[in-house]
Structure formats: structure tokens, C-alpha cells
Amino acid sequence: MLTAGQTLQWIVISLLCIAVIMVHSAGMSISGEPATIDSLLYGRPTLYAVAAIAVMWVLSWVDVRSFDARLGMWNPIVWMTVVSIGLCVAALVPGLGRNVNGASRWLSLGPASWGLSFQPSELAKWVMIAAMAWWGARHAGSMKKFFSGLAPPLMLLGFVMGLVVIEDLGTALLIGVVGTIVLIAAGARIWQFMLLLPGACAVLWYMIASEPYRVQRLTAFLDPWADPNGVGYHPIQSMVAIAGGQITGRGLGNGLQKFGYLPEDTTDFLFAIICEELGIAGACLVVGLYLLLLLTGLGIVRDCRRPFCRLLGLGVLATIGIQAVMNIAVVTVVVPTKGIALPLLSSGGTGWVMCAGAVGLLVAIDRINRLDAEEAADEIDAMVARPALV
Amino acid sequence: MSPPVDDSLIAQQRRTWVIARLLIAVIVVALLALLGRVLQLQVQPDARILAMVNQRGGTEQLHPRRGALLDRAGRELAVTEVGYKLFVDPGLIKDPADFPVKLAHAIGDNPARLDMMIDQRADSRYVVINDLLTDQQLDSVRKADMRGVGLELRSVRSYPHGALAAQVVGFVGSEHKGLDGLEYALDSVLRGQSGKLRTLRDARRRALWIERADYTPARDGLAIKLSLDLVIQSIAEQELARACEKFRADRAEAIVMDAHNGQLLAMANWPPFDLNNPQDAEEEVKRNRCVTDPYEPGSIFKPFIHSAITDAGVVKPDEKIDCTTTGFWATSYGRRLHDAHGHGLISWDEVLVVSSNIGMAKVAERLGDRKLFQALGDFGFGESTGVGLTGESRGIVNPLNKWTSYSKSSVPMGQEVAVTPIQLVKAFSAFANGGMMVSPSILADESDTPMYQRAISPATAMHTRMVMRDVVTEGTGRMAKSKLYQIWGKTGTAQVPVNGHYPDGLYTASFICGAPLRNPRVIVLVTVHRPDPKVGHYGGVVSAPVAKEIVEQTLPYLGVAPDMEQEVDKSRVVSR
Numbered sequence: 013m014l015t016a017g018q019t020l021q022w023i024v025i026s027l028l029c030i031a032v033i034m035v036h037s038a039g040m041s042i043s044g045e046p047a048t049i050d051s052l053l054y055g056r057p058t059l060y061a062v063a064a065i066a067v068m069w070v071l072s073w074v075d076v077r078s079f080d081a082r083l084g085m086w087n088p089i090v091w092m093t094v095v096s097i098g099l100c101v102a103a104l105v106p107g108l109g110r111n112v113n114g115a116s117r118w119l120s121l122g123p124a125s126w127g128l129s130f131q132p133s134e135l136a137k138w139v140m141i142a143a144m145a146w147w148g149a150r151h152a153g154s155m156k157k158f159f160s161g162l163a164p165p166l167m168l169l170g171f172v173m174g175l176v177v178i179e180d181l182g183t184a185l186l187i188g189v190v191g192t193i194v195l196i197a198a199g200a201r202i203w204q205f206m207l208l209l210p211g212a213c214a215v216l217w218y219m220i221a222s223e224p225y226r227v228q229r230l231t232a233f234l235d236p237w238a239d240p241n242g243v244g245y246h247p248i249q250s251m252v253a254i255a256g257g258q259i260t261g262r263g264l265g266n267g268l269q270k271f272g273y274l275p276e277d278t279t280d281f282l283f284a285i286i287c288e289e290l291g292i293a294g295a296c297l298v299v300g301l302y303l304l305l306l307l308t309g310l311g312i313v314r315d316c317r318r319p320f321c322r323l324l325g326l327g328v329l330a331t332i333g334i335q336a337v338m339n340i341a342v343v344t345v346v347v348p349t350k351g352i353a354l355p356l357l358s359s360g361g362t363g364w365v366m367c368a369g370a371v372g373l374l375v376a377i378d379r380i381n382r383l384d385a386e387e388a389a390d391e392i393d394a395m396v397a398r399p400a401l402v
Numbered sequence: 403m404s405p406p407v408d409d410s411l412i413a414q415q416r417r418t419w420v421i422a423r424l425l426i427a428v429i430v431v432a433l434l435a436l437l438g439r440v441l442q443l444q445v446q447p448d449a450r451i452l453a454m455v456n457q458r459g460g461t462e463q464l465h466p467r468r469g470a471l472l473d474r475a476g477r478e479l480a481v482t483e484v485g486y487k488l489f490v491d492p493g494l495i496k497d498p499a500d501f502p503v504k505l506a507h508a509i510g511d512n513p514a515r516l517d518m519m520i521d522q523r524a525d526s527r528y529v530v531i532n533d534l535l536t537d538q539q540l541d542s543v544r545k546a547d548m549r550g551v552g553l554e555l556r557s558v559r560s561y562p563h564g565a566l567a568a569q570v571v572g573f574v575g576s577e578h579k580g581l582d583g584l585e586y587a588l589d590s591v592l593r594g595q596s597g598k599l600r601t602l603r604d605a606r607r608r609a610l611w612i613e614r615a616d617y618t619p620a621r622d623g624l625a626i627k628l629s630l631d632l633v634i635q636s637i638a639e640q641e642l643a644r645a646c647e648k649f650r651a652d653r654a655e656a657i658v659m660d661a662h663n664g665q666l667l668a669m670a671n672w673p674p675f676d677l678n679n680p681q682d683a684e685e686e687v688k689r690n691r692c693v694t695d696p697y698e699p700g701s702i703f704k705p706f707i708h709s710a711i712t713d714a715g716v717v718k719p720d721e722k723i724d725c726t727t728t729g730f731w732a733t734s735y736g737r738r739l740h741d742a743h744g745h746g747l748i749s750w751d752e753v754l755v756v757s758s759n760i761g762m763a764k765v766a767e768r769l770g771d772r773k774l775f776q777a778l779g780d781f782g783f784g785e786s787t788g789v790g791l792t793g794e795s796r797g798i799v800n801p802l803n804k805w806t807s808y809s810k811s812s813v814p815m816g817q818e819v820a821v822t823p824i825q826l827v828k829a830f831s832a833f834a835n836g837g838m839m840v841s842p843s844i845l846a847d848e849s850d851t852p853m854y855q856r857a858i859s860p861a862t863a864m865h866t867r868m869v870m871r872d873v874v875t876e877g878t879g880r881m882a883k884s885k886l887y888q889i890w891g892k893t894g895t896a897q898v899p900v901n902g903h904y905p906d907g908l909y910t911a912s913f914i915c916g917a918p919l920r921n922p923r924v925i926v927l928v929t930v931h932r933p934d935p936k937v938g939h940y941g942g943v944v945s946a947p948v949a950k951e952i953v954e955q956t957l958p959y960l961g962v963a964p965d966m967e968q969e970v971d972k973s974r975v976v977s978r
Contacts, residue, residue: 042608153410197421199414255447256455268458272605287440295440299433310426319411326422333429340436
């Protein structure tokens with residue numbers, strides 16, 4: 013029987029395998045390299061997937077308990093926070109940040125010829141979860157209080173969101189929502205958040221209204237057919253992909269929409285290609301793997317006795333779950349177009365590595381759970397053995 | 403070491419667990435709902451989405467090749483060739499001065515003409531220079547490989563024989579749709595069925611692949627073999643043209659029909675027009691007037707009435723009829739009839755030989771209107787012949803209740819009725835087939851299954867044929883007398899009615915005949931409209947020689963032995 017941690021690892025490996033194959037399929041074009049077994053096995057996505065699995069394996073051996081035991085600069089969470097904020101700032105600096113699709117969300121990694129880049133907001137997303145969990149665990153008693161309990165982490169959250177939101181509204185919102193969930197789970201009062209809600213809405217409104225493309229996405233969602241070749245193009249092409257596959261799908265590799273019709277087909281809209289080529293079976297497989305991942309993770313959170321680990325696990329699950337829901341909702345045009353990746357599937361080295369690493373932490377938590385359980389059992393054994401002395 | 407136990411931590415643990423369960427429950431429900439949404443998009447997409455799914459490829463119509471029209475020997479009258487059209491995109495020409503010279507050199511054209519064509523439509527991106535390149539031109543254009551020159555595959559309907567049988571064959575319009583003649587009448591068979599090919603394409607219209615279900619091959623049209631024989635057709639057309647030029651006629655028609663199975667061997671209309679350029683001809687000329695235009699036949703109508711009267715038994719063939727010595731006779735109802743000459747007392751058979759209007763009218767009166775009208779029907783006048791050619795007219799036969807007192811004398815001499823040449827030929831075949839008319843047919847396949855209809859008794863048919871032999875030997879048709887074949891026939895010189903009266907100088911000169919006498923093989927009708935009376939206007943003068951020429955050339959071609967010297971030469975014929 014697999015342990016919860018092993019199950020999680022196999023789910024991640026399965027998702028990454030699907031990702032490598034589908035990203036490869038979606039990346040086909042007439043003028044590009046022909047798709048062969050070699051190009052699949054030795055391609056860059058495969059490399060990223062192997063790296064992601066390696067990172068997951070390494071992190072699964074990290075002693076998560078030590079995170080909240082250390083203090084000051086020796087605590088990895090503190091310096092990780094500092095580093096991720098620094099990187100987010102760096103990405104905004106012209107010359108350092110790499111501009112893709114009009115957004116400078118990337119930092120180049122190594123020489124430009126490697127073509128490697130790194131998305132600091134991805135790092136910040138996960139570090140914020142750890143930071144919120146750490147604060148929540150250490151201030152379990154004072155979370156009800158606004159100024160001593162809620163305000164400090166909220167200010168950090170707000171600051172990081174402010175950095176990320178400049179280029180990436182979707183990730184900023186995700187950081188905010190997951191951070192809020194972790195803080196509430198840690199004991200923060202919901203009504204205190206409710207008081208902040210009007211302000212948050214005003215900021216959100218301003219952010220949308222200040223960028224014309226965000227307004228267009230919103231109107232495109234409301235009626236894509238008003239401008240089918242303009243702002244409505246993306247949602248329509250996504251629906252055409254899903255509808256074109258019908259129940260059975262066109263067959264792996266046989267999709268049409270990837271040939272220049274559907275933009276972002278390897279990244280945010282990979283799910284549409286999966287539906288087109290693999291039909292409902294592909295959709296069920298992907299969604300089923302997510303459900304299994306979430307429910308297994310929930311079991312780990314349930315068994316966890318350590319406040320920090322518990323909150324961290326919850327944050328990781330919330331991030332993966334919400335991202336999956338948001339992405340599929342965008343692809344199926346249930347919500348307006350939003351740049352949110354499908355966790356572990358949408359092409360992107362940073363995303364895969366970070367997400368697999370986060371699942372690795374869940375695996376580590378599961379290992380600690382079992383250690384704790386053994387210890388508790390030993391203690392009871394010991395108590396049973398020497399009852400007379402008490 | 404067990405974790406520190408603290409009330410607030412226990413409360414937090416409980417709270418975390420509640421939030422976690424709630425959160426995961428919401429996410430699970432959302433994911434399942436989204437799966438439902440995927441299913442909805444897959445099963446019942448919006449019609450507009452579905453339309454876009456289906457337009458992912460470029461659908462091309464695959465044009466079938468139009469079937470050929472062949473004569474009875476398989477010679478091509480109309481064929482579809484596949485060739486290349488040459489066009490120029492002036493926008494791509496680099497050196498406008500040099501280009502026309504180079505291109506003209508490649509295709510052997512006039513550089514000045516090309517320069518003008520390109521210059522006049524310099525804004526266009528598609529200037530057709532040559533509709534159909536020859537193989538040689540195509541080769542040199544390909545070798546020249548000039549920028550701005552394009553080749554386009556196209557199929558061309560071409561008529562190798564140009565004007566031959568033009569009105570019968572007809573022509574096609576754009577997209578090879580049959581517009582007239584057999585091209586129109588047989589369009590459904592010739593056209594074939596177009597196919598479809600959908601090539602899936604990427605967003606930049608580059609071809610990806612073809613799905614099996616997206617290919618329906620075109621089915622080419624069927625080739626059709628006609629009853630026409632191009633040799634006989636060209637004989638008829640040449641002779642007709644010669645007569646028309648000699649007599650300065652307006653127009654003329656000639657039909658050559660196989661007397662036994664009704665196969666139309668030739669159907670000629672003059673003036674001709676070139677099928678390869680039908681747009682240059684006037685509408686009038688393009689009609690196949692052998693079937694479309696009825697006319698008052700005049701005296702060539704007499705054999706039908708003569709035989710019907712003989713058949714009815716109201717007169718004996720050798721009964722003497724007083725045709726007056728003056729050539730004038732007034733009927734009981736006060737109509738004045740006249741003949742070209744006063745014939746005096748002649749037999750009933752002689753009435754036909756000399757073509758006496760008075761004699762015909764006198765005896766027809768015995769038959770009565772009703773029987774006369776019935777005779778017209780028996781010979782198929784006023785009805786379609788069943789040949790199936792485009793625009794066939796039924797002619798004009800007044801219903802009995804519209805007959806006036808004049809009718810019974812008009813009809814016997816071929817007035818008050820209008821008939822088409824094809825009707826005349828069909829009716830005339832009764833004399834060749836023992837009283838049975840054969841329906842004319844234009845399709846070679848139909849030669850096995852001729853349709854017969856009785857018009858008169860076999861004896862009368864034979865008798866009338868013999869009388870008509872006398873027309874040629876000693877009557878009005880003497881100019882059709884052949885040294886080779888015993889031609890039998892009847893002349894006709896009808897005045898052309900214009901607005902109810904007959905102006906001077908407008909005639910239709912006709913001659914209808916069969917040959918040989920014993921076992922007739924062909925029936926020939928020649929009708930020349932409005933010959934110049936200064937040169938000649940009698941059917942016996944204008945049309946009879948034409949018919950004779952056609953018979954004399956056609957029968958040897960068909961392998962029919964001459965029958966004029968049959969009796970004499972029998973001993974000299976080597977038996978096979």
C-alpha cells in the first residue's frame with residue numbers, strides 16, 4: 013500500500029508525463045521541427061519535468077519542523093521572503109527583467125543563449141504561503157486581534173501583491189486569496205477581512221480599469237461574438253478547440269487549434285488542447301488526478317499535529333486547487349480570460365519546479381506525521397510499561 | 403517530544419481542519435462542475451462555434467470532367483480538355499519594359515498586344531493573357547519561369563469541328579453549364595457530379611492534412627454517342643451552304659434521317675456559327691431551327707393529305723379529276739384557287755405529280771373536315787416528335803372548332819398549318835416503312851429500339867411512294883433526278899405569310915425525298931427560306947438539287963448500292 017506521500021509523488025509524475033506529451037503535441041507547427049520520439053524525450057519540457065521531479069524528491073526529505081524552530085535570519089522563511097521580494101523588484105527593473113508578451117514577469121537565468129528564465133512571482137507565491145503559515149503558527153493565540161495578529165502578515169501580503177500586481181494581476185489575486193485562506197485558517201476573524209473587502213475591491217477595480225486589455229478581456233467574456241476576431245478571439249478559439257474534439261477527441265496529435273488558431277496553446281490554454289485531442293477522457297483524467305491530489309493532501313493535513321505544517325499544507329492545496337479551477341474555468345469560458353497556469357501541466361519550467369517542490373513539502377509533512385505518530389505510540393507504550401511510578 | 407499543548411493551538415487546529423475541508427469541498431465541486439461544462443461544449447456547442455469547427459479547412463469543389471459528345475462513329479463533336487490558362491499579376495512585374503517582350507517570346511504572341519493588355523489593367527492582379535496554352539507554349543512559359551506570370555489549371559469545352567452541327571450540339575456557358583442544343587438537353591448526363599475535398603489548414607492557410615471523410619471524388623460526366631454522322635453532316639452542310647449562297651437565301655435547314663430506325667444522320671442549319679465562339683453569333687443563328695421553327699410547308703404537305711385521302715377510299719388512284727384548263731377554280735364557298743398551269747383532266751395520282759392545288763382541294767372536300775383533321779394527327783402534326791431536342795415546337799394545327807370554310811382547301815395544299823422540318827421527316831418516313839412512321843432519334847443508343855406509329859396502310863404507303871417517284875421523274879421534282887439512285891419525293895414552294903397575307907417575293911422552297919425506291923435507306927428534307935426570286939424560288943429548283951446531291955453522296959458512304967442501273971448491271975455485279 014502506498015503512503016499518502018508516495019501517492020502524491022506518483023500523481024505529480026503522472027501529471028508531468030501528461031504535461032510533457034501534451035505540451036509537445038500543442039507545440040507542433042508546420043514550419044517547426046517535426047514531432048518525433050527523440051524530440052519528445054530529449055526536448056526541453058522533458059528536462060524541466062525531470063528537474064521538477066528531482067526538486068520534489070529533494071524537498072520531500074526536508075525537515076519541515078525546523079522551519080518554525082529557528083529564529084531570525086537563520087530561519088529560511090525569513091530570508092526566502094527577502095530574496096523573493098528582491099527578485100520581484102529586479103524583474104521590474106528595465107534591463108534585468110525579460111519582456112514576454114508585453115509583460116516583464118521574467119528574469120533571465122544564466123547566459124541569454126540558454127534561453128532560461130525564471131518567474132519571480134512564482135517563487136513569491138509559494139514563499140508567501142510559507143510566510144503566512146509561519147506567522148499563523150507562531151501567533152495562534154493573537155490571530156483574533158487585528159493589530160498584533162492580523163495586521164503584520166497582511167501588510168507583508170499587501171506589499172508582495174503590490175509588487176506582483178504591476179505585471180500579473182492573476183498571480184497577485186491568487187497570492188491574496190491563498191494568503192487570506194491561510195490566515196483565516198490560522199484564526200484570523202473573517203469579519204476583519206470583510207472590513208477590508210471594499211478597499212480591496214476598489215483597488216481591483218482600479219487595476220482592471222487602468223489597463224485597457226483587462227477591460228477588453230472582461231467585455232470579451234461577456235460577449236465574445238461582439239468582436240470575434242479581436243478581443244473575443246481567444247475565448248472563442250478555446251471553445252472551438254473543446255467543441256472540435258467532441259466526446260472522443262480528435263486523437264493525440266490530431267488537434268487543429270494548435271496550428272496557429274489558439275494562442276497560448278502550450279501554456280494557459282493547454283487544457284483546451286487536451287480536450288480537443290483526448291476528448292472527455294483526457295479532461296476526466298486530468299481533473300481526476302487533481303481531485304486525487306487534493307483529497308490525498310487533505311488527508312495529510314488532517315493527520316498533521318504541527319500548526320506550521322498544517323497551515324503550509326493547506327496553503328499548498330489551496331494554491332493548486334484554486335489555480336486548477338481558475339484555469340479550467342478560463343479555458344471553458346466560465347470566467348474572463350486570466351493568465352493563470354494549470355498547475356503541473358501548463359508549459360513553464362518555473363511553474364513545474366515550484367509546484368512539484370511544494371508537493372514535495374507535502375510529502376515531507378506526511379513523513380513527519382508518521383514520525384510523530386510513531387513517537388506518540390512509543391510514549392504511550394512507555395506510559396503503559398511504567399504506570400506505577402506516576 | 404510531543405508538541406506543546408496549548409488551548410489556542412487546539413482551537414487553531416480545529417479551525418484549520420474546518421477551513422481545509424470546506425475549501426477542498428468547494429474546489430472538488432467546482433472541478434466537477436467544470437467537467438460538466440467541458441461535456442456541454444463537446445456535446446452541444448453553440449452553432450457559431452460548430453460553424454467555426456467545420457470551417458477549419460479549405461473546402462474545394464472538385465469539378466467533374468464534362469462528358470464528350472461523339473458522332474455515331476466515335477468522332478468528337480464536343481470534348482472537355484484540361485489545360486492551362488496563363489495570367490499575369492502586374493503587381494509582381496519587376497521590369498515592365500522587358501516583361502511583355504519576354505512573355506510574348508515565350509508564347510509566340512505580339513509584345514505590343516501584351517503590353518497594352520497589362521497596361522490597361524495595371525491595378526488588377528489577374529490579367530488573363532491566354533485562355534488555353536498549347537503544350538509547346540506551356541513548356542516555354544515554364545522554362546522562362548518569369549515572376550508575375552501565373553498558370554491556372556482549367557478545363558475547356560472545345561468543339562474540334564467548330565461550326566459543324568453547331569445548332570444541334572449547342573454550347574456551354576460559364577462553369578460548363580449547358581446552355582443550348584444537346585449540351586443543354588443532355589446536361590444532366592454530361593455534367594457528372596462534382597466532388598469535394600477539404601484540406602485542413604493552419605491559421606496561415608498552410609495545408610495540414612486531409613481527413614478521409616473530407617474527400618468525395620468527382621464523378622465525370624458520361625460520353626454520349628449521337629446518331630449524327632459527321633461525314634453526312636458535312637455533306638449536308640456543304641450542299642446547303644452552296645445552295646444558299648447561289649440563291650441568296652436567308653436561311654436553310656436540311657435533315658438526313660435513317661428511314662428505318664429514325665436515326666438522325668445529319669441535321670444542318672444555315673447560316674452556321676462557330677461553337678468555339680458562340681458569343682459572336684446572333685441568337686437567331688444559334689437555334690436549331692430544324693426543331694424550333696415551324697413554317698407553312700406548302701406543297702410538300704400534299705403527299706400526306708393525298709395518301710390519307712387515298713387510304714380513306716373516297717377516290718380511286720386513276721379517277722380523273724378536272725383541274726380546269728385555265729388554272730383557276732372557285733369553290734362553292736367562293737374561294738378562288740389557282741395552279742401554276744391549267745392541267746385539265748388528270749388522274750388523282752397526277753394531281754400529286756403536278757402538284758395541283760385545285761385537284762387537292764376538290765378531292766379533299768369529299769373527305770370532310772373531321773377526317774382531314776384526323777389525318778393530320780395520324781401523321782403526327784401538331785405533336786412533339788419525341789426526339790428530345792431542345793426547344794422543339796409542336797407546330798400549329800388549328801383545332802377543329804377553329805376551322806373555317808377555307809380550311810378544307812388550305813390544309814391540303816399545306817397552308818393554315820405550320821410544321822417543323824423534323825415533323826415533316828418523321829411523317830414522311832411512313833412512306834418508307836409500309837405506313838409506319840418512325841420517331842426520329844438523336845442518340846445512337848436508340849437505334850436498336852425505334853418507335854413506330856401507324857399513319858396509313860402499307861398498300862397506300864407503297865402506292866404514294868411510287869407516285870412520288872413520278873414527281874421526280876416527270877413532275878415538279880425533276881431536278882432531283884439522279885443517275886445513281888431512284889429518288890422519290892415532293893417539292894414545295896410556299897409563300898411566306900407576313901401578318902396574315904402573303905407578300906410577293908417571299909418563298910420557302912422545300913424538297914423532301916427518300917431513296918432508294920425499293921428499300922428506302924434515307925429520308926432527306928431540304929428547306930431553303932426566302933431565296934432570291936430573281937435567281938430562283940421553286941422547291942424543285944432551289945432545294946431538289948441539294949437533296950439529290952446529299953443522297954448521291956450519302957448513300958454510297960452508307961454502302962447502299964445504286965439502284966438506277968440495277969436491272970441492267972445485275973449481270974456485272976460479282977457475287978461475294
